[in-house]
Amino acid sequence: MSCPLKKRLLAAAALLSAILPDPAQAFVANRPLSTEDGYTLEEGTFALAAGAVYTKQDTGDRQASLNLDIGVGLPMGFELSVETPYTFLDPVVEQDVDGPGDIILYPEWGFLPEGPLHPALSLAASVKSASGNEDKGLGTGERDYSLYLSGSKRLGKATLHGNLGYTWTGEPKGADKDNSISYSLAGEYALNRRWVLEAELIGQTNSDPAASDDLLEGLAGFICNLSPHLALDAGIGIGFTDASPDLRATAGLTWSF
Numbered sequence: 001m002s003c004p005l006k007k008r009l010l011a012a013a014a015l016l017s018a019i020l021p022d023p024a025q026a027f028v029a030n031r032p033l034s035t036e037d038g039y040t041l042e043e044g045t046f047a048l049a050a051g052a053v054y055t056k057q058d059t060g061d062r063q064a065s066l067n068l069d070i071g072v073g074l075p076m077g078f079e080l081s082v083e084t085p086y087t088f089l090d091p092v093v094e095q096d097v098d099g100p101g102d103i104i105l106y107p108e109w110g111f112l113p114e115g116p117l118h119p120a121l122s123l124a125a126s127v128k129s130a131s132g133n134e135d136k137g138l139g140t141g142e143r144d145y146s147l148y149l150s151g152s153k154r155l156g157k158a159t160l161h162g163n164l165g166y167t168w169t170g171e172p173k174g175a176d177k178d179n180s181i182s183y184s185l186a187g188e189y190a191l192n193r194r195w196v197l198e199a200e201l202i203g204q205t206n207s208d209p210a211a212s213d214d215l216l217e218g219l220a221g222f223i224c225n226l227s228p229h230l231a232l233d234a235g236i237g238i239g240f241t242d243a244s245p246d247l248r249a250t251a252g253l254t255w256s257f
Helices: 005-017
Strands: 046-056 062-073 078-090 097-100 104-112 120-128 144-155 158-168 180-190 195-204 215-227 230-239 247-256
Touching (some): 215 247
Antiparallel strands (some): 046 062, 046 247, 078 097, 104 120, 144 158, 230 247
């Protein structure tokens, strides 16, 4: 539902005066988590999320990206979102590069609303474009297609989320790639009207057939609800396998209207 100008001004005043929002209006899942929730945006509602992500590999290679996500709620429980990244690469043995990355289109269908005894469930697909410059390492040069099942259940002040996905991996020129399976489990706990703690465990089978292990990461963070329509978030994560980043740090803002 669109927010008229008067309500936006009131939300800004609430931000400046630090008025606490209703906890029922707190944002759930997504930023700073990678785990998707089983909920979709209400019809006519928009969400805009801007975030920064920094990762460091055990090889010393570093990467930073600025991500902009725009989502809209559609009729019959559907949602459509688009992620547009801008990436900065700082490899140890090569020259630094930066530029737009691969754009991701993400349609989602919330086919089962949450009930007293069962979670909310959604089915989503994603299409990763080949828009990033392959020669600079900003993209793979191929499209990837994924299918995800997501579920969410509120349990008092806590909310649990789970994902299971499968990705058909496009093979860049000269590369040998396998399709991959991804999974994650995340939890949120509302300390009060403003602060929400976040944690997740994310895994994925490695698309590189020569890799000795799979990806497995953990992340902990928080959401600070600045107003009913604006949320600040941050998180930090570590990898549990050699194939995973040693360090991941993220921070961002989400605005719904």
